[in-house]
Amino acid sequence: MEPLSKADQQLLDAAYDAGRRHCCPPNHTVATAARTADGSILTAVNVAHYSGGPCAEIVIIGIAASQDIHHLDAIATVGTNSHPGLRPPCGWCRQILYDYFPDLTVITGTDQEPRALPIAALLPGMSEWLDHHTAGTPSRTSNRPLRSPS
């Protein structure tokens, strides 16, 4: 098995670091790091809740969008506390990540043998959100500043 590239190892290290620094059970137990097209790294944590709080992979999509970043190149996710270590995205996140970023690389495997795989390899026979895939890169429709309702 090929070792991770330097960039992918830095991404995984950023996920572990975010987990150590920002996770606090029971509310936040999983951390993720995503690399953007310019090589920047964003991090996020999950929002655990019995009603189905969002996974860290979903939170980071919103964080990226709030910075006008609409493409992610790679992602690595780690659990902390009671389930430490490298974690593959859940099925729900795999589908969403694929629909948003079909060429995304996912760091998966184990802590001892991490590997980089295309998101499509983690979701054989996946459903495709065709309207989203043909819509192109999302963009703001207006440059007007947001206003509070009056």
Ligand SMILES: [Zn+2]
């Ligand atoms: Zn998930």
